[in-house]
Amino acid sequence: LAKTTQPISMDSYEGQEVNITCSHNNIATNDYITWYQQFPSQGPRFIIQGYKTKVTNEVASLFIPADRKSSTLSLPRVSLSDTAVYYCLVRGYSTLTFGKGTMLLVSP
Amino acid sequence: GAGVSQTPSNKVTEKGKYVELRCDPISGHTALYWYRQSLGQGPEFLIYFQGTGAADDSGLPNDRFFAVRPEGSVSTLKIQRTERGDSAVYLCASSLRSGGEGTSGDEQFFGPGTRLTVL
Numbered sequence: 275l276a277k278t279t280q281p282i283s284m285d286s287y288e289g290q291e292v293n294i295t296c297s298h299n300n301i302a303t304n305d306y307i308t309w310y311q312q313f314p315s316q317g318p319r320f321i322i323q324g325y326k327t328k329v330t331n332e333v334a335s336l337f338i339p340a341d342r343k344s345s346t347l348s349l350p351r352v353s354l355s356d357t358a359v360y361y362c363l364v365r366g367y368s369t370l371t372f373g374k375g376t377m378l379l380v381s382p
Numbered sequence: 383g384a385g386v387s388q389t390p391s392n393k394v395t396e397k398g399k400y401v402e403l404r405c406d407p408i409s410g411h412t413a414l415y416w417y418r419q420s421l422g423q424g425p426e427f428l429i430y431f432q433g434t435g436a437a438d439d440s441g442l443p444n445d446r447f448f449a450v451r452p453e454g455s456v457s458t459l460k461i462q463r464t465e466r467g468d469s470a471v472y473l474c475a476s477s478l479r480s481g482g483e484g485t486s487g488d489e490q491f492f493g494p495g496t497r498l499t500v501l
Contacts, residue, residue, distance in 0.1 A: 317386070317473050317492025318425065361424055369415065369438060370490060372424030 278362045283377040292349045294376050296362030299343045305364040307338060307345045312359045312375070321360075322347070352380045384408070386493035388474050394499045395464055403459040403496045407476030414457050415490060416449055417473040425473050431457060432479075464500045471495040 280296040298307070306325050310318035322329055324336045324345070335348040349356060359375040387406045395401050407414050413432050417425035427441040431451045439449075446464075451457040461468055473495045477488040 315494070317475065317495055319492065320489045323489075369427045369430055369441075370417075370425070371427065374422070375424050
């Protein structure tokens with residue numbers, strides 16, 4: 275299973291754009307890159323998923339370079355409610371393998 | 383609509399006891415997953431079901447852990463002879479399907495978890 279490496283924590287302020295980069299050097303051809311968000315005392319929540327290039331939805335963008343060995347989750351104009359743990363995963367077609375995630379703290 | 387629900391939300395038990403944790407997936411979801419999350423760690427995969435059968439149980443730590451999904455909907459995770467190290471939040475997730483080779487699989491929707499404390 276491909277292992278992911280991401281920063282343990284990040285700090286930001288309201289209104290700023292936040293970019294969280296994840297490395298996954300041994301990603302397999304069939305693996306997708308998926309990001310989840312988790313608030314305290316809740317289960318993880320799907321944010322975005324992609325295979326290559328760029329994916330955008332209503333909450334985030336995901337940038338994946340051509341070699342797919344890394345990816346960057348971009349959160350535009352964060353708010354206090356975006357304070358959470360963000361997990362980068364590479365997945366095959368079934369199970370998810372979580373790392374420790376990145377604790378994002380957004381301050382006023 | 384209703385999301386994934388798990389009961390109980392909290393369970394305190396004594397070492398050596400038997401516990402059952404229940405998961406009600408989203409209606410119509412054929413795939414169901416169990417994960418375990420310890421403090422400060424990401425969720426750890428335990429087992430997943432496609433329909434009634436366990437498609438992958440490679441994450442179960444030992445034979446004290448067992449899970450069933452007899453009718454392809456509700457699932458129960460069973461832990462025998464509980465140990466203090468079993469204390470964690472047990473998360474259940476469901477998806478429309480698990481996907482096939484070369485596909486991404488569907489988004490997994492997680493429940494709030496059951497916090498198990500073994501004294």
